[in-house]
Amino acid sequence: MSTAGGKTVKLILATRNAGKVPEMHAILVDAGVNAEISALDEYPDIPMVPETEPTFVGNALLKARAVAAHTGLPAIADDSGLAVDELKGMPGVLSARWAGRFGGDDQDRANLDLLLDQLTDTPAERRGAQFVCAVALVMPDGIESVSEGVMRGRLIRERRGENGFGYDPVFVPEGDSRTTAEMAPKEKNEISHRGIAFRAMAAELAEML
Ligand code: IMP
Numbered sequence: 001m002s003t004a005g006g007k008t009v010k011l012i013l014a015t016r017n018a019g020k021v022p023e024m025h026a027i028l029v030d031a032g033v034n035a036e037i038s039a040l041d042e043y044p045d046i047p048m049v050p051e052t053e054p055t056f057v058g059n060a061l062l063k064a065r066a067v068a069a070h071t072g073l074p075a076i077a078d079d080s081g082l083a084v085d086e087l088k089g090m091p092g093v094l095s096a097r098w099a100g101r102f103g104g105d106d107q108d109r110a111n112l113d114l115l116l117d118q119l120t121d122t123p124a125e126r127r128g129a130q131f132v133c134a135v136a137l138v139m140p141d142g143i144e145s146v147s148e149g150v151m152r153g154r155l156i157r158e159r160r161g162e163n164g165f166g167y168d169p170v171f172v173p174e175g176d177s178r179t180t181a182e183m184a185p186k187e188k189n190e191i192s193h194r195g196i197a198f199r200a201m202a203a204e205l206a207e208m209l
Contacts, residue, residue: 008034009209014067014077016040023189024076024198031202033209046070051079056093056134057146064136064144072140076201080133080194082167084115084155086122091115095166108166112159116170119155127155129171133193135201145204149196153180164188
């Protein structure tokens, strides 16, 4: 299974979004891991695992364990969200459904509208926040590894930028004046919680093989 020997490792990325596969592949290649990655769309019979844990790490592990158990292959899963200082770390694991459940584009809009409302009276110096991502790797033999990535920044009052998703239009990373929705995807990946966590996981996997 080692890449040093030129072998390819088969992995399942626990996402229904097949678009994430090439991104993951590129990160693994950079870490020296030759991987053949499948997304869950190739395994339609795997049931969706509800994200019931109170932490990002817990939810990422839940999903990766379920997929590894079902497929018998190494599985990678992530969980992420926005932790706002003024809200004591919320929305946190509830980021995707902070305003309740709407679905589609309305979901992101409703979540962000609610967050901006909640922070109306919060002055600039208390608008710190961070995006957090946990990535879990579960091997079929039960070996597990978790990597985390954090991107610190602050929340502005009005949306800016068209890229990204979720809370990107109001999040300005430390050291920049643009929101992550004003950055090209590649540029965001270089500094993002998800990019950091996935690169750490890739390094971890390279060690294991
Ligand atoms: P997940 O799909 O359970 O990991 O939920 C992630 C949620 O956190 C998304 O629906 C967004 O609301 C938020 N989120 C996570 N990462 C980002 C990001 O990079 N930009 C904007 N919002 C994010």
